Amino acid sequence: MAEQPLMNTYGRLPIAFERGEGCWLFDTDGNKYFDTFSGIAVCGLGHCHPSVVDAIKDQAGRLMHCSNLYQIPLQQSLANELCTVSGMDAVFFSNSGAEANEAAIKLARLYGHKLGKESPCIIVMERSFHGRTLATLSATGNRKVQAGFEPLVSGFVRAPFNDIDAIRHIAKSNTNVVAVLLEPIQGEGGLSVADADYLKEIRAICDHNQWLLMLDEVQTGNGRTGHYFAYQGLGIVPDVVTTAKGLGNGFPIGACLARGNAAEIFTPGSHGSTYGGNPLACAAALAVIKTITEQNLCDNARIMGQRIIDGLKSAFDGAQYIADIRGQGLMIGIEMLDTCPELVALARTKGILLNVTSDKVIRLVPPLNITEAEADFLVSSVVQIIKLYAADDRISPR
Ligand SMILES: Cc1ncc(COP(=O)(O)O)c(C=O)c1O
CATH class of the missing domain: 3.40.640.10 (Type I PLP-dependent aspartate aminotransferase-like (Major domain))
Structure with missing residues (x-):
C-alpha cells in the first residue's frame, strides 16, 4: 500500500498549506508564501475572498x-x-x-x-x-x-x-x-x-x-x-x-x-x-x-498586467536566457530559452510560489485584484529569482 492512500496521479511538492489570504498562502509550519499563480488561475479574487x-x-x-x-x-x-x-x-x-x-x-x-x-x-x-x-x-x-x-x-x-x-x-x-x-x-x-x-x-x-x-x-x-x-x-x-x-x-x-x-x-x-x-x-x-x-476587476487585470509585463521586459532587457515575455491581462508567460527544472524549488526557498508550464514557460496568473504594490513585489521577486537561477550557470547562454 502507498505511504498515503492516494492514487499516484500528481508529483506533489513537499509543502502543505493551511490558510490563504489574497496573494498569500501560509504553510503548516507557519511560513508565508506569495502565490503567483492563484491555484492555477482559480482564485481570481485571491485566496478566501x-x-x-x-x-x-x-x-x-x-x-x-x-x-x-x-x-x-x-x-x-x-x-x-x-x-x-x-x-x-x-x-x-x-x-x-x-x-x-x-x-x-x-x-x-x-x-x-x-x-x-x-x-x-x-x-x-x-x-x-x-x-x-x-x-x-x-x-x-x-x-x-x-x-x-x-x-x-x-x-x-x-x-x-x-x-x-x-x-x-x-x-x-x-x-x-x-x-x-x-x-x-x-x-x-x-x-x-x-x-x-x-x-x-x-x-x-x-x-x-x-x-x-x-x-x-x-x-x-x-x-x-x-x-x-x-x-x-x-x-x-x-x-x-x-x-x-x-x-x-x-x-x-x-x-x-x-x-x-x-x-x-x-x-x-x-x-x-x-x-x-x-x-x-x-x-x-x-x-x-x-x-x-x-470592483471593475477586468480593468484592474488589464492595467496590472501591463505593469507586470513592462516591469519584466525592462528588467530582462537583453537577458540571454529569456526567449519571450507575453500575455494578455493577468495571464502572463515568461518563456525561458531552456527548460528550468529547479526554478520552482529555488523560488520556494525565497517564499515565492511559481508555476512552470510546457517545461520552460513561467506562468504568472495572480489575482485580478492585485494591488500596484503587490504587482511590483511580484515583478521584483520573480526577476531576482530568475537572475539568481541564471547566475548559477543553470541556464546555458543563447
Ligand atoms: C483550457 C483548459 N480547459 C480545460 C481544463 C480542465 O479543467 P478541469 O481541471 O477543471 O477539469 C483546463 C485545466 O487546466 C484548462 O486550462
Missing part, C-alpha cells in the same frame, strides 16, 4: 444541494448573470472545466446529427488542453495526456495553432466537420496567444460552413485577460464558450454557454449532472461575478 466566503457560509446554512429535477432560483440568477457578461443565451452548469468541455463536445455532436452528419467531427488544436476525461483528453493536443488511454475518442481532427491555412485545408477536404474548439490563449500549451486575425478568419470560416465556433475559456475566462471573456477583446463572438476555474474562486463549478441555435440543442434527457449548478456552487459564483463587475 470575503465576498465568496460569506456567500458560501450563508448558503451552506440554508440549502447546499437540490436536485436539478426542481427549479433552482440561484442557478437561474447565475445563468442570467453569465449571459449578461458574455452575450450568450443559455447555460449548462457542470463541476469542472473538463465537464464543461464534455458538454460542448456533446452539444456539437448533436448539432452535427441535426445537420444530417453521421460522424460529426470537431477541429482541435496542437498543444491544446481541454481536460482529463476520455473525450477531453482525446481533444487535447498533448501526447503525454493521452498516452496509455487508447483507444481515444474519435471525431477530432487536429490543426496547428494560429495556422489559418490548415483550417481552410480541412474545410475543403473534410465534410464531417461541425465545429472548431480552441483556447484563445493556450494555458497548458505554454501561454500561446491566438492572433486576433486568425480568430476572425476562423469565425468567418465557421459561418460559411455552418460550423460552431467553440472557445475553451476555462482558464482565460472570468476576467483573467482583462475582459470578462478573452473573445470580448478580440472582436469575435463564439457560438459556444466553456468556463470553470475562476468562476467559483476555488469552489468547484464549470459552465458551458451557448447562443443562437446552439443554445437550443439540448433537450430534457440529453445531458445532465447531479451536482452541476447546485445552490452552494451558484452562491459562490454569483459572489465572484458581482465582485468582478462591481
Whole structure:
C-alpha cells in the first residue's frame, strides 16, 4: 500500500498549506508564501475572498444541494448573470472545466446529427488542453495526456495553432466537420496567444460552413485577460464558450454557454449532472461575478498586467536566457530559452510560489485584484529569482 492512500496521479511538492489570504498562502509550519499563480488561475479574487466566503457560509446554512429535477432560483440568477457578461443565451452548469468541455463536445455532436452528419467531427488544436476525461483528453493536443488511454475518442481532427491555412485545408477536404474548439490563449500549451486575425478568419470560416465556433475559456475566462471573456477583446463572438476555474474562486463549478441555435440543442434527457449548478456552487459564483463587475476587476487585470509585463521586459532587457515575455491581462508567460527544472524549488526557498508550464514557460496568473504594490513585489521577486537561477550557470547562454 502507498505511504498515503492516494492514487499516484500528481508529483506533489513537499509543502502543505493551511490558510490563504489574497496573494498569500501560509504553510503548516507557519511560513508565508506569495502565490503567483492563484491555484492555477482559480482564485481570481485571491485566496478566501470575503465576498465568496460569506456567500458560501450563508448558503451552506440554508440549502447546499437540490436536485436539478426542481427549479433552482440561484442557478437561474447565475445563468442570467453569465449571459449578461458574455452575450450568450443559455447555460449548462457542470463541476469542472473538463465537464464543461464534455458538454460542448456533446452539444456539437448533436448539432452535427441535426445537420444530417453521421460522424460529426470537431477541429482541435496542437498543444491544446481541454481536460482529463476520455473525450477531453482525446481533444487535447498533448501526447503525454493521452498516452496509455487508447483507444481515444474519435471525431477530432487536429490543426496547428494560429495556422489559418490548415483550417481552410480541412474545410475543403473534410465534410464531417461541425465545429472548431480552441483556447484563445493556450494555458497548458505554454501561454500561446491566438492572433486576433486568425480568430476572425476562423469565425468567418465557421459561418460559411455552418460550423460552431467553440472557445475553451476555462482558464482565460472570468476576467483573467482583462475582459470578462478573452473573445470580448478580440472582436469575435463564439457560438459556444466553456468556463470553470475562476468562476467559483476555488469552489468547484464549470459552465458551458451557448447562443443562437446552439443554445437550443439540448433537450430534457440529453445531458445532465447531479451536482452541476447546485445552490452552494451558484452562491459562490454569483459572489465572484458581482465582485468582478462591481470592483471593475477586468480593468484592474488589464492595467496590472501591463505593469507586470513592462516591469519584466525592462528588467530582462537583453537577458540571454529569456526567449519571450507575453500575455494578455493577468495571464502572463515568461518563456525561458531552456527548460528550468529547479526554478520552482529555488523560488520556494525565497517564499515565492511559481508555476512552470510546457517545461520552460513561467506562468504568472495572480489575482485580478492585485494591488500596484503587490504587482511590483511580484515583478521584483520573480526577476531576482530568475537572475539568481541564471547566475548559477543553470541556464546555458543563447
Ligand atoms: C483550457 C483548459 N480547459 C480545460 C481544463 C480542465 O479543467 P478541469 O481541471 O477543471 O477539469 C483546463 C485545466 O487546466 C484548462 O486550462
